Amino acid sequence: MNDLKLFAANEEQMRRLLEIVSSFSTAIGMAMGLDKCAIVNVKRGKIVDGEHIELWDDSRIPYLKPEESYKYLGIQQALDIKTVEAKNSFKEKYFSRLRNILKAKLNSKALFTSINTWALPCISYSFGIVRWTAAELRAVDIQTRKMLTRYGVHHPHSSVNRLYLKRHEGGRGLQNILMTHYKMVLDMRKYFQSKNSPFFRALCQADESTALRLAKPSIHLEETSVEQLSEEWNGRALHGRYPGNLNSDIILKTESLTYLTAGYLFPETEGRLVAIQDQVVPTRAYIKHLTGQDILTDLCRRCSKSLETIQHITSSCPNLAPREYMERHNAVAKIYHMEITRETGLSLDSRSIYEYEPRRMLENEEYKLYWDTTIITDRAIPHNRPDLVLFNKIEKSVQIIDVAVPADENIGRSYSEKLTKYHDLAFAVKEKYGLKKTSILPLIISVNGLVEQHMIENTRRLKLDSSPISRAQKEVVLATTRAVRKFLTSS
Ligand SMILES: [Zn+2]
Numbered sequence: 001m002n003d004l005k006l007f008a009a010n011e012e013q014m015r016r017l018l019e020i021v022s023s024f025s026t027a028i029g030m031a032m033g034l035d036k037c038a039i040v041n042v043k044r045g046k047i048v049d050g051e052h053i054e055l056w057d058d059s060r061i062p063y064l065k066p067e068e069s070y071k072y073l074g075i076q077q078a079l080d081i082k083t084v085e086a087k088n089s090f091k092e093k094y095f096s097r098l099r100n101i102l103k104a105k106l107n108s109k110a111l112f113t114s115i116n117t118w119a120l121p122c123i124s125y126s127f128g129i130v131r132w133t134a135a136e137l138r139a140v141d142i143q144t145r146k147m148l149t150r151y152g153v154h155h156p157h158s159s160v161n162r163l164y165l166k167r168h169e170g171g172r173g174l175q176n177i178l179m180t181h182y183k184m185v186l187d188m189r190k191y192f193q194s195k196n197s198p199f200f201r202a203l204c205q206a207d208e209s210t211a212l213r214l215a216k217p218s219i220h221l222e223e224t225s226v227e228q229l230s231e232e233w234n235g236r237a238l239h240g241r242y243p244g245n246l247n248s249d250i251i252l253k254t255e256s257l258t259y260l261t262a263g264y265l266f267p268e269t270e271g272r273l274v275a276i277q278d279q280v281v282p283t284r285a286y287i288k289h290l291t292g293q294d295i296l297t298d299l300c301r302r303c304s305k306s307l308e309t310i311q312h313i314t315s316s317c318p319n320l321a322p323r324e325y326m327e328r329h330n331a332v333a334k335i336y337h338m339e340i341t342r343e344t345g346l347s348l349d350s351r352s353i354y355e356y357e358p359r360r361m362l363e364n365e366e367y368k369l370y371w372d373t374t375i376i377t378d379r380a381i382p383h384n385r386p387d388l389v390l391f392n393k394i395e396k397s398v399q400i401i402d403v404a405v406p407a408d409e410n411i412g413r414s415y416s417e418k419l420t421k422y423h424d425l426a427f428a429v430k431e432k433y434g435l436k437k438t439s440i441l442p443l444i445i446s447v448n449g450l451v452e453q454h455m456i457e458n459t460r461r462l463k464l465d466s467s468p469i470s471r472a473q474k475e476v477v478l479a480t481t482r483a484v485r486k487f488l489t490s491s
Helices: 011-027 083-103 108-119 134-150 177-194 198-206 226-235 241-246 267-277 284-289 310-316 321-344 408-421 423-433 455-461 467-489
Strands: 052-054 060-062 070-072 075-077 361-363 367-371 388-392 397-404 437-444
Touching: 011 052, 075 083, 083 108, 083 134, 108 267, 134 177, 177 198, 226 241, 241 408, 267 467, 310 467, 321 367, 321 388, 321 397, 321 437, 321 467, 397 408, 397 423, 408 423, 408 437, 423 437, 437 455, 455 467
Parallel strands: 397 437
Antiparallel strands: 052 060, 070 075, 361 367, 367 388, 388 397
16 A cells, blocks of 8 residues: 545544544554645535644644645645646656657667657556546647657658558657547446446446546547548658559568567667658759758759659669669578578678678588579570579579569569560579579669569578568668658769
8 A cells, every 4th residue: 555545523523433444554564654645625525724734642643735746646635636846746647758759769669669658657647537638649749750850750741640650560669648639538438337336327327527527428529530630641652652562462571560569770760761751852853852841953962864863862863773672682692691691501701791702502411502693605695693503402493583572663564574574594503404494583672662563482492481571671771761852962
């Protein structure tokens, strides 16, 4: 027992109640913290001033002054709940914790989990007890987003709805305070009103004024549902492009969202990636056509050939192709190369992907693996240099593996292009070496980390578990974010 509140008709009764509490406390080896006790003396609905009440053992409990309040179960109150003071103190504590979390250098998932489980309860604790208006709670949500923006976690033009969606739905998993309030108040009302006891019934009938207003059969609260948030996110012209592609049939949704569900990115990096996906980074096209600013040109600052859109920067600028795109592409190919050499026993090199340099050719009794090498055939084949070629000498088979990191919109086309591109090579190699089986395995992850539908199957055909998929995705999204940042800071 921590807090106890006693009600009595007069001082004499109060003294008797206190005696009972005191003797009970002594019996169980506890003591009353008299310095924390106070008496509120109420006459005709008003707090009456007084000095103290004398107890049997000469100890005293002071009277609460009319302007003072006390904290009972964490809520400021006097004759009734001190709403204004209580709300201010809840908000103060919430924002101070939010600030501490933002300073703590957590990864993105840990950051949002901490806000939901450590900061939010500072306010949500009062839901159903203290009466909040929708406007007040919305203001707290807005202030929260402003702080996220100040710490670089949330781009000011990124989708607000997405911030509040679950991570496995493509959101960032922040709990919305107004929505939490709605749910908690309704749940508490349901709890009280469904109790089939005379005590609860009387309580419900009498309650006209608490935050729950149990005497009313229904109350009006502003509501936003998760479905509504999701629908709005999908429906927006810019913000909706990423979820539109994400929900396409040719995408593995769960695998595509690993970077969010695992949440390993720094909050700032994740914020930048989300802004890229939401199409709100300040490219020249965005500045000129969406913010309406008068700038000289909307052509790419690097190649001057195309409109400087986010799609152009992330996947089709010829100036970025030789370095940025190549490195991003190679990171994926290297991860698969490393995994294959380990699985086939060709090599046990386990350096980090940045130091890893695949050998042109590795061979053992069973396998032969080529990296970025022209495959010699009897007749000339135009496309004869795939990323990886794995021969299985025992099974007499070959697997042609080629990586692509296309724009989100080009995933499907990219896959079929690879099949067509290497069809002739597969046929020629089969003939030359008298193989029984050939297969072409395109490995496709888009610039924003969307995972093409054949990825699990193709990875399994290489006798690998699915872990290289998420590792490859991580390299891709980091490379995209890095490239965009570098591009925008150049002039
Ligand atoms: Zn360009």
